Amino acid sequence: MNADNSDSKKNIFNLDLKLDNKLMDSVYKSIQPALEKVIGVPGLMDIYNGAVAQNDPDKFSDAILRHMDIKCEISEQDLARIPKNGKIVVVANHPFGGIEGIIMGAILQRVRPDVKIMANYVLSVIPEMRDLFLFVDPFGGPSAARANLATMKSTISWVKDNQMLGVFPSGEVSHLKWGSRKIIDPPWSDTISKIIRKTESQVIPMFFAGNNRMIFQIAGLLHPRLRTALIPRELINKRGSAIEIRVGNVIPWSRLKKIQSEKELTEYLRHRTYMLENRPASEHKPGIVEKIVNCGLEPLIDPVDPELLYNDVEQLPESQLLLSSGEMEVYHAAYKQIPNIMREIGRLREHTFRATDEGTGKPIDIDEFDSYYQHLFVWNKEKNELVGAYRLGRTDNIIKCFGKKGLYTTTLFNIKSSFFDEINPALEMGRSFVRPEYQRSFSPLLMLWRGIGHYVAKYPKYKILFGPVSINKEYQSSSRQLMVTFLKIHNYLPELAAKVKARTPFRSRKIKGWDKKHSKRIISSIDEVSEVVSDLEWDDKGVPILLKQYLKMGGKLLGFNIDPNFSDVLDGLILVDVTKTDPKIMERYMPREKLMKFHELHKSDAYTKDLPKSKPTENLVETE
Incomplete structure (x- = not known):
């Protein structure tokens, strides 16, 4: 579904609420513009309208990245690791809370067209992204449970049909852990293991290098909702940035099925993903920076007759x-x-x-x-x-x-x-x-x-x-x-x-x-x-x-x-x-x-x- 030119001017990210109390409703409407500005809604709309203006709805992820001038640093070797056909689940860390989903979509769709990514239902307000995403509601409640069950069935059916699924199993953005002093994903959901077992799918780990600003991390320590409120601004400030993506080797189902419990399987996939953090950055790879050869080495003797x-x-x-x-x-x-x-x-x-x-x-x-x-x-x-x-x-x-x-x-x-x-x-x-x-x-x-x-x-x-x-x-x-x-x-x-x-x-x-x-x-x-x-x-x-x-x-x-x-x-x-x-x-x-x-x-x-x-x-x- 594509938004036409008039729809693109509509504020699809507005914070409209209808409160039962008329006084409170009036007060909220008076502060709504300021609240939207604080959260970053105008910036989101600028990104959206800029992407729509490119008139490329089939590659909307690429349009967003172009408008934001984001450079995705991924090697040809890593791209070659992504299978061009067959059922595959891609698991990734969730360091930014938004832009990585768009980047994942752009990368995977460069390799093959049959891609779906599990995402927070709030992104369903973007018409052009609805064909790419499978939406889940992480906030709970009876209606959320019903919707998530339907999404789960659709997801399993999608993968069983030899297609590709991208998932951020934490379901929540990486944040600072006070005890360990580390910025890392919260525990991953075992839902990913259930999907893999039911579909007997192979898996690829994908790692996004980087994290959000320290003000975001400190806000999250004060209250998780403060962290959530700052996610739009964190997406906006990625303009003009370079984000490195590392892809691991395919992990075959024959290997995964040997892991007994869903909990252990989830932990294994998390470890395989975070291990990619240890790979050197692209600028340090031999061949990227000219290698000085024979420095301090004596010349070899001549070959023997x-x-x-x-x-x-x-x-x-x-x-x-x-x-x-x-x-x-x-x-x-x-x-x-x-x-x-x-x-x-x-x-x-x-x-x-x-x-x-x-x-x-x-x-x-x-x-x-x-x-x-x-x-x-x-x-x-x-x-x-x-x-x-x-x-x-x-x-x-x-x-x-x-x-x-x-x-x-x-x-x-x-x-x-x-x-x-x-x-x-x-x-x-x-x-x-x-x-x-x-x-x-x-x-x-x-x-x-x-x-x-x-x-x-x-x-x-x-x-x-x-x-x-x-x-x-x-x-x-x-x-x-x-x-x-x-x-x-x-x-x-x-x-x-x-x-x-x-x-x-x-x-x-x-x-x-x-x-x-x-x-x-x-x-x-x-x-x-x-x-x-x-x-x-x-x-x-x-x-x-x-x-x-x-x-x-x-x-x-x-x-x-x-x-x-x-x-x-x-x-x-x-x-x-x-x-x-x-x-x-x-x-x-x-x-x-x-x-x-x-x-x-x-x-x-x-x-x-x-x-x-x-x-x-x-x-x-x-x-x-």
């Missing part, structure tokens, strides 16, 4: 070829066997780590540990080039020759000798990389892990894998904190962790919008954490692949350290007991027969019950 690399590989005994697949081969070797390969490993380590703001800053990443560690590397035999590598430290040999200080891990953590008494013999793993040109495919990383599996099969006494796994500085501090918090709750070994102390401990900080107690109940997997991390990161990255890989193998964390010699990367000390890794996962990396022999050697019956029995074999443990 491919012929020299080929000669190193050709001179290795055939027994050190762990596996081959297509053009890829995986070898293990000692430092002195592959001097040219090692030089190229050092160059490519530094090159790869610098791409993620890590690295030593030196021309080559080679240290004193390399000389006596084993090196596992993937070789492209067609191109005669190195693809990626891992460094393996055999703790029994190293501790025997150099003591525990001979292990790289002890440069990051103070570790009691009793720790090694408990895990020996073990493989310390680290310095892993896949050169950037090969990172578009998962195959090189898979080949590295298959190489590790074959190495453990070749030397099956090493049932324990441990070492630092990195979370680089490219992650927001809130993302790193979130991962650490989750891992300490769900993937920690307190007994062994008591024997480990970080040399530069990671300092925990409170994350905005994150309730640790509540989240412990409803976020139970690293994949769920990865979804939240992806919401916070400007480039959508989730939990590091290598960390997820260790966790899938049953990895447990023992501590967290900041490495000042490696670009302040956050290292988690992780430990994997291969005898406790799900055999179905290990079969991806180790041949089935060798996996059975490995479990038989370690008498891990609990992990071989689903595997067929094999015949006894001799020479299971090979000498070095």
Whole structure:
């Protein structure tokens, strides 16, 4: 419905009242113009008339924003997160009490036309907005209950018909909480959870950055109705402002249905929305502000001649070829066997780590540990080039020759000798990389892990894998904190962790919008954490692949350290007991027969019950 030119001059926001008492009615009419001016009715009418004058009733939200000169700051990445079809519920915080509903409508209608937004019935006075809004009465009473029930039925029908719904579940504007000194939404209504359950809809969280002026917050502390009376003026003063909107990833119904109660589901959605507050503002994203590259970094050494690399590989005994697949081969070797390969490993380590703001800053990443560690590397035999590598430290040999200080891990953590008494013999793993040109495919990383599996099969006494796994500085501090918090709750070994102390401990900080107690109940997997991390990161990255890989193998964390010699990367000390890794996962990396022999050697019956029995074999443990 559109207001014609004459209707647009009518004051649709008037405060007309008809009082039974004639005297009081007369008094009210005499002060009504002044009251409307105080509240801001003339300003609202100016906005309305300016939007109507644009003669664009189908995009009235855009017309209002244009007339008010409001800039909506939303990235193309965030817009792309909004599905163009299918049923979807968009939940958002309610910081301003008015303009965010108009902005939400404009954004969603830019993506698709089938949009409805639940809104306060007082907005029904705007004819041009009636097709966009589904109206509810938050003020209560029998008539309100009947009207809201009808709206609820219409809403559920709308979503079930594979259309989009936008909701501000608080139903009330964000305001200052005296106890917490925070400006935040009041508790969200569980009505949103009922709608989602009845429609089995997926959900998108949307966060509006900012809040109303402090005079608005103080007025609300004096009386809630004062706050309500000031909402029109808060809308008017948004003229000429820029409002940032952040959109999270789609949360599928398959994830939401696992949350038992409506209360917990509502809280989960609220947390997912407010977690978006931790994402950096658009002006701080890499690429928005020019990034200074190679500042303070020494130039890398030149690439090693491919012929020299080929000669190193050709001179290795055939027994050190762990596996081959297509053009890829995986070898293990000692430092002195592959001097040219090692030089190229050092160059490519530094090159790869610098791409993620890590690295030593030196021309080559080679240290004193390399000389006596084993090196596992993937070789492209067609191109005669190195693809990626891992460094393996055999703790029994190293501790025997150099003591525990001979292990790289002890440069990051103070570790009691009793720790090694408990895990020996073990493989310390680290310095892993896949050169950037090969990172578009998962195959090189898979080949590295298959190489590790074959190495453990070749030397099956090493049932324990441990070492630092990195979370680089490219992650927001809130993302790193979130991962650490989750891992300490769900993937920690307190007994062994008591024997480990970080040399530069990671300092925990409170994350905005994150309730640790509540989240412990409803976020139970690293994949769920990865979804939240992806919401916070400007480039959508989730939990590091290598960390997820260790966790899938049953990895447990023992501590967290900041490495000042490696670009302040956050290292988690992780430990994997291969005898406790799900055999179905290990079969991806180790041949089935060798996996059975490995479990038989370690008498891990609990992990071989689903595997067929094999015949006894001799020479299971090979000498070095």
